[in-house]
Amino acid sequence: MMLMHAAFILLLLFFLSIGPAFSAAPEFRSTLIRQDPERFLEQALQQPAQGSSSYWLELAYAQMLLNQKESALLNIEQAIELAVLLDDHPLYQAQLYHIKAQIYGRLYRNTELGIEALLRAVQWLEPLQDERARKEKNELYESLAQAHLQNSDYPQAIYYAEKSLAEALLPQQELNAHFLLGRLHLQMNRINQAFAHLQSTLELATQLEAFHAYPLVQLRYGIGYQKMGLPEQALQAFMQAKEGFAKYQHERSYINSLLRVVSVQLDQNWFDEHTYAYLQEALQYSHQHGDAYSIAESKFYLGQWYLLHQDQTLANDYFEQAISIAFQINNRDLLNRVQLTLAESLVQQQELEHAEQLFQQLAIQPEDHNQALFLRYRYAELAAELAAWKHEWQHAFQYSQLARALRFDDLHEQYNLKLDYLHQNNPAPSTTSPHQATPPLYWLLSTLTALFLLTGAVSWLAWQRRRQQATPNQLIFSRQWIQFSEKLAAEQRQKQPLQLMAVTLRGCQQYKQRHGEVQLRRALVSLLQSLNSPEIIQMTIHSDVLWLGLSCQDDKLAALEQKVLLHLGQQRKALTPTPQLQTLVLPLQALLGQQFKAQHLQALREAVWLSWYLAEQLNPSDDNLYLQLKVLEQRPCEWMAENIRQDLLNALQLGSIELWQQQRLLNTSIKELLD
Numbered sequence: 011m012m013l014m015h016a017a018f019i020l021l022l023l024f025f026l027s028i029g030p031a032f033s034a035a036p037e038f039r040s041t042l043i044r045q046d047p048e049r050f051l052e053q054a055l056q057q058p059a060q061g062s063s064s065y066w067l068e069l070a071y072a073q074m075l076l077n078q079k080e081s082a083l084l085n086i087e088q089a090i091e092l093a094v095l096l097d098d099h100p101l102y103q104a105q106l107y108h109i110k111a112q113i114y115g116r117l118y119r120n121t122e123l124g125i126e127a128l129l130r131a132v133q134w135l136e137p138l139q140d141e142r143a144r145k146e147k148n149e150l151y152e153s154l155a156q157a158h159l160q161n162s163d164y165p166q167a168i169y170y171a172e173k174s175l176a177e178a179l180l181p182q183q184e185l186n187a188h189f190l191l192g193r194l195h196l197q198m199n200r201i202n203q204a205f206a207h208l209q210s211t212l213e214l215a216t217q218l219e220a221f222h223a224y225p226l227v228q229l230r231y232g233i234g235y236q237k238m239g240l241p242e243q244a245l246q247a248f249m250q251a252k253e254g255f256a257k258y259q260h261e262r263s264y265i266n267s268l269l270r271v272v273s274v275q276l277d278q279n280w281f282d283e284h285t286y287a288y289l290q291e292a293l294q295y296s297h298q299h300g301d302a303y304s305i306a307e308s309k310f311y312l313g314q315w316y317l318l319h320q321d322q323t324l325a326n327d328y329f330e331q332a333i334s335i336a337f338q339i340n341n342r343d344l345l346n347r348v349q350l351t352l353a354e355s356l357v358q359q360q361e362l363e364h365a366e367q368l369f370q371q372l373a374i375q376p377e378d379h380n381q382a383l384f385l386r387y388r389y390a391e392l393a394a395e396l397a398a399w400k401h402e403w404q405h406a407f408q409y410s411q412l413a414r415a416l417r418f419d420d421l422h423e424q425y426n427l428k429l430d431y432l433h434q435n436n437p438a439p440s441t442t443s444p445h446q447a448t449p450p451l452y453w454l455l456s457t458l459t460a461l462f463l464l465t466g467a468v469s470w471l472a473w474q475r476r477r478q479q480a481t482p483n484q485l486i487f488s489r490q491w492i493q494f495s496e497k498l499a500a501e502q503r504q505k506q507p508l509q510l511m512a513v514t515l516r517g518c519q520q521y522k523q524r525h526g527e528v529q530l531r532r533a534l535v536s537l538l539q540s541l542n543s544p545e546i547i548q549m550t551i552h553s554d555v556l557w558l559g560l561s562c563q564d565d566k567l568a569a570l571e572q573k574v575l576l577h578l579g580q581q582r583k584a585l586t587p588t589p590q591l592q593t594l595v596l597p598l599q600a601l602l603g604q605q606f607k608a609q610h611l612q613a614l615r616e617a618v619w620l621s622w623y624l625a626e627q628l629n630p631s632d633d634n635l636y637l638q639l640k641v642l643e644q645r646p647c648e649w650m651a652e653n654i655r656q657d658l659l660n661a662l663q664l665g666s667i668e669l670w671q672q673q674r675l676l677n678t679s680i681k682e683l684l685d
Contacts (some may be wrong), residue, residue, distance in 0.1 A: 039068060043068060043072050044075065047071075047072040047075040047076050048072075048076060051069065051072040051073065054069055054072070055069075061092070062092065063089045063090075063092040063093040063096060063098060063102075063106070064089070065089075066085045066089035067086065067089040067109065070084075070085035070086035070109060070113070071109060073085065074112060074113050079113065079117035082113050083117075086106065086109055087110075089106055090103070090106050093106055100134040100137070100138060101134070101138060101143055101146060103134045104132070104135045104146055104150070105146065106131075107127045107130045107134070108127075108128065108131045108149070108150060108153070110127040111124040111125075111127035111128045111131065111157075112124075114127060115157065121157050121161050125154065125157045125158070125161075128150055131146075131150050132150055132151075135147050135150065144177050145177075145179065145183075147173075147174075147177045148174050148177040148179070148187075149174075151171070151173040152171065152174040152186060152187065152190060154170040155168070155170040155171035156190070159194060162380065164194055164197050164198050165198075167194050168191065168194045168198070171187055171191045174186075174187045174190070181214050182214075182218060184210075185220070188207045188208075188214065189208070189223075191203075192204045192207035192230055193230060196230060196233055196237070199423070201234050201427050201430065202430060202431060204230070205234060205431075208227050208231060211227050212224065212227050215227070222260065225250065225251040225253070225254025225258070226263065228247050228248075228251040228254060229247070229248065229267055229270065231247045232245075232248040232270060235247060236270075236274065237424070238424060238427045238428045238431055239424045239427075239428060241274050241278050244270075244274050245274045245275070245280075248267055248274065251263075251267040252264065252267035252268060252271060261295055261299065262299060262304075264295065265292050265296055265301065265304045265308075268288045268291060268292040269288075269304070269307055269311060271288060272285055272288050272289055273311065276314050276315065276318065279318070281318070285315065289308055289311055289312050289315060293308040293309070293312070302338065302339045303335075303344065305335055306332045306335035306341070306344055306348075307332070309328045309331045309335070310328070312328045313326070313327075313352075316328065317351075317355055320490075320552040320553060321553065321554070322359055322491070326352060326355060329351060329352040329355070332348045333345065333348050333352065342373055345373075346372055346374055346385060349368050349371060349372055350368075350388055352368055353365045353368040354388070356368070357392065357396070357492070358490050358491065358492035358493070359491065360492065360609040360612055362399045366396055366399075369393070372389060374389040376389055376412055376416060383419055383420040384420055387413050387417040387420055390409045390410075390413035390416055393405070393413075394406045394407075394410040486546065486547060486548050486549055488548065488549070490552075491550060491557075491612075492608065493550070494550035494552070494557060494559070495612065496608045497559075498547070498548045498559040498598075498608075499607055499608045501547055501548070501559065502605065506561040506563070507561070507563060507564055507567075507598075507599060508559065508560065508561055509559075509561075509567060509595055509597055509598060510558070510559060510560070510598055510614065511558040511559075511571075511574065511593060511594070511596075512555050512556070512593065512594045512596075512615075512618045513557075513591065513593045514534070514555045514593075515554075515590070516589065516590040516591060516592045516634070516635055518530070518554050519554075521589055522554065525587070530554060533589065534554070534555075543570070543573065543574070545561055545562045545566075545570050546558055546560060546574075547559050547560070547561045555618075560595075564597075571595055571638070575593065575636060578593070590634050592626075592634070592635035592636075592637070593636050593637065594622065594638065594639065595639070596618070597639070597640070598614075600641035600644060600645075601614060601647075602649060603644070603645045610649050610650070613654055616658065620655060620658050620659070622635070624669065625637055625669070625676065628676060628679050629671065636671065637670065639667060639668070639669055639670075640667070640668040640670060641666070641667055642665065642667070642668065646666040646667050647661055659684065662680055663684065665677060
């Protein structure tokens, strides 16, 4: 006996299967209508209008299946009026309101009116206790639970899900109720209650041979592990769910499992060559099914993937696309997550005005306990940064304090969830002798706490080891451009001249197109691994470029540059295929002034792109391209001006900046090129 799986995977599942009414009630041919609603409706409309309630009910039902919402609502109202006038059976009248609720929920997306119609249906059924009435009650209560879940009213949803379980007469109905209760308790962070209901779901699925229900349960187990901060267990559960959905061809749930796998990988920086493939697969299936929410979520994770790979332009583009879709489908939760992430990215890029605009659109209240803690503390952190940018120091301090408190609450909640789970699943051993006393509860909790801390320490050390293997020089490596630029600007206190060195593969875009972005990233990291010099004080990878902050006296710069180029050249030969390199060294204080700011480094990158472009035009061969900017006039450009590129060209033509390739001055050739 196989269980229909649709009941598990739709958030607003209002049951379409309405059992036949008593003989005293009008006949409702729901099965016949579902087989071909368009043909049924065409034949019904060709007949004269009838005075029975069932005629208008069947019209409304067929129109609902065909998404004709105005006609469906008008005809169900007509059916209800006639049923009251003819004093039809209470069970039948309850079914009419159930259909009305489906129309509101499915076609109008109006959960409030749907709940109102469901409650009217319940009123008709309350006096009835026969088997058919209990079956209808079971379905109505489950629909009410689903509707309250859609409204994020979890206590009410749990109340009706428990009533649905109490009215269940068949194992299939029990399974539906247990699964829904498992989902709801997960939303309330009641991990043990959730896992207990999910375990009951598995047992009933085994009894009914509904094996395709297993991956649905595994997916929820993964969510529970994720909430407890157990990423390895969560990833394992999500992978099992993914394999199960692929086996039983549950494509919509398969999309969800792919995105869950990716969410863990991105959170933990465990992504590999499969991560990007999962995202592309999820996006492809989402488009095939016309699933707007999954499309938006796929684009959101693609944005995060590119953000972690230092391509902020492409990341921001995917975030904007996800925001547009989330706004269209009116999903506030997803909209908040994407807008918050994009605003954080814009702050890192020093695009603070745009970040402020997005911040004002966020519907997040740090004091609202019904909202996720991780959103609340991130919101407070962003608010503190933006307040500091506007020199609103008191607000910045207040938000900073609030962010710290909320982050602690989040860690404390995660700790308690994990501790409670360990407590429930690792009970104290029973006594085997009257002389053996049961250990006090605080000893048990102390043991579990120590176990938790030990596990956390081991996980942290393993994570640190993975990070060190993935990227060397962790003390000076920044994962984001803004962190790199802020640290480099702070180094001005050390009284040593600072230089910026940019390194990338020559023909970088062609290399990426031919060998893939992952291979390019690995090549840059491989180059980075060859660098180990005390004069290299900061480094990052951004926009397919390895950026190095150097600190040394001017008379030692040439030797340092040669040393770096030697190491890069040796490492380049180990890459397959072997690329040519292009580099540029820029003196920071001479270009930006003695007290430059982090945002000036953002503008200085224009000098890098322009220098590489000009040198490429003058030397189109496949040789390595090693360049250096020399400054003859201090601060030759206004770096925050909109026409910075033209200022740079003017400075090169006037000779206040010189572009050198090894021992060759390119300014004269640049003038000829521009003329």
